[in-house]
Amino acid sequence: MSDWTVKTREAGEGTSVVYVNGYLNSRTGKELERVIHDVLDAERPRVVLNFERTRLINSIGISSIIGVVERMTERQGTLAFCSLNRINQELLRITGVSRYVRAFDSEEEALSYFAQSV
């Protein structure tokens, strides 16, 4: 079991991939918002949220994701989700978040989508 909850990787061309590990609850959510805050320093930031290792998201976690969506919109950045499992996909659908953010099956697909929209 690894200790990290949220981590970031620079994918080049101003794009960051943010990974969320385990249970996205209030604690992990705060960590996520903090990490995103750091990324937002860039001009027109581009972020891929990778949920491959996110086992569960609770309602507070959903709120954090909404917070991220709001921040990104304010800064005119681009956000994409990838590697959501079915239940998490369903949660984002129920809460309406999926209407604002594109979701991809894999990180590669998300990154290539960004590359095309330069």
Add this chain to the structure above:
Amino acid sequence: MRLLWSQGAEFSFRPGEFFGREEELTSLLRVCLEGKSGIGASVLLYGPPNIGKSSLLLKLKSELKLLPESAAPPSPFAFYYSFSNILSHPLALSQHFLQEYLWQLLAFLGESPPAAFDLDALCESLTARGHTECRDFLSAHRRYSEKGDGLSALANAFSFPFATGGDLLYPVFLFDDFQYTIKLQNIPEGAIFSILRPYIKSGHFPMIVSGSSPGHVTSSLKREGLYGSFQLLEVGGLSPDDSVRAWAPLFERRKIRMPEHLMVRAAARLGHVPIYQRMFAEEVSFRNAQIEDEVAFENLFAFSITEGKLNRYWREFFENAIPDRVNRARAIKFLKRVMFDQFPIDTFEGAFSLLGTTPEEGGEILSALEFKGLLKSDFEHIEFIRDPVLSDFLFWAFERGVLGKNTSQVAASIVQAKISGSLVEGDREAQEESAEVAKEMMRRWDCREVPALLFDFGKFQERFREKGLLEIVIGLEEDAGKVRLPKISSVSTGYRTLRGGSRFDFDLVAYGFQDGDFSEENLVIWAVDVNTEKTLKHAAVEHFENRCRLLSLDKGLNPDQLRKWILFDGAADPVIVELSDRYGIYLTHRTQMRFFLNLFGMQELEKGKEEKPPPETRADEKPLEFELVLPIKADTEIVAARVAEEVAAYAAVDKDTVDQIKMAIIEACINAFEHSGSEAGKVRLRYILSPERIELFVQDEGKGFRPSSAGDESKRNRGWGLKLISELVDDVDITTGEQGTTVRMVKNLRHGTGEGSTTPDDEG
């Protein structure tokens, strides 16, 4: 020559001794007659060995023969053909098939077929009736035989019947022991179906295929795209009434008398399987025995199992099914545990671990057992044929082989076990009651430290044998050995009574956490058995230990995470105590339990104090109920989700539904945490599982939902929690009362989820 071949079943079939199965016969007859109008279907009969599949086919044949001739032609010609392991060479099979078909056809046409089994003579007789095509098939057969072309010979022979019909008759195929066709040398599995495929599809040639290995046969059918054309019909024991009626002709012929009430018992004892009844009658007659009472019956039954007909039948069966001696012994030991000891097992992993072999070796044994119809399997589930006579045979073979007991010793123990069988049932209540007491105790034992001697029957005996109460109490207080008990978060009974989908069959299972720390590493599971028999037996301990091993395997627990505990009433032999010690099983006697209860300030529960299920639910549909108490602490909702997952596993719920249930319960817990009155409070959860639905209750101790007074942080989330719950489950209602707020959520399990359960990722 004829008798040497496969005519055993047909030769020994006595229509007068055939009873029951009216329903099956009616539907099979209909299928056969519909061939005339081209809408005939095909049927796959399956069932364990010697259950009476062949008799059913032969009875069907004789019924077809007796049909009134007034009906307009063509009339059905019932062709019975039994495949056998002797005919494993395709050329031999082709030859025999042609001979057999011709012989039966001529007999059907009213000819007296040539006495010698001469293919040419048979063919000439048929040609004389104008069927000249016979010669062509025969010469083709010779040609392929000379070339050694087995597959073409088979195709030729099996196509022959379809050329013989004309306006007068149409063949109805009664194929017996079909599983042998997969063992044909150098012929791909399913080749016969592939040859027959167009005829089956035509609907003009009804085919009743019987075999004890439905797995092999159905997979061949699927490969040939024929699965949809076949109806499946499982053949089991007779109905109790029919099997009692079946005694009359058996006894009459042999001049045996048996009191009526014993006939019922005897039929049940023999699993309502006709062939056992016949063997048993022969046994009685051979021994010139009188059966006047139950003991006499049990004695004779035990004899028959240990050295009589029933024994011979199964001995030969195993020798034939698994020729290798070592593997045979393994198979017998394994089956004995599954069937006689009622060891619950339904997965391949479980089977391999119980066999004590590698998957390769174990697979060979299981496949032999499947071939012979003793088990049914699909991709992840295996099911054993439960046959009372077979169980007792396995018991005999095991005791003889492993323990070296002689025949009469084993016979005596079988008799004893069966006569005292009803006693064990009576103890069920005492067992459940004791489990309830233990359950209540475990609920209260959170993080307490108790004398280790309470768990250790051997040491307890050693120290306090013949000591007075006061001495024991003082001794316990002074003893340095202490056990720190975990925090129990969920404890449930009823595993044993509701066998349905359960695998681990314990009297009680509890989930807990060491040091009250709710983390994965601190998870412990307590598996508890309550034994109410007079003495704690070797088999009971072994059985318990095996189930524990399976549980550890299934849950990936390290030895320290599984606590094994047997509570017992009676005496325990030092050998048994030592064995339990070796396995790391805690043994506690009733007297130790009393001290335990004392420590927690408890009286033994009175009968009926526990909640009763609502009266309208029938006993066999009693819902399983699980309870969990959560401390209000960040992330403990994960524990609730985990328990929900385990509960749902009982109903084999698909993964998507499980995920939805988990999320709903997480949200309900978070709500409860936020609205509970105090930090010190607790949240109570109940999971009620029935075949139709899972009902979840989450109760807090607070004053109810007060969305307006919630702080900023939770206001932001509030809406989501309830919205999510209502989307994830089928029904939600919230009631607020003096005891706090209860959220009740219902998820129906029977309707389709629409999307299936194909998510590949596992978030366990």
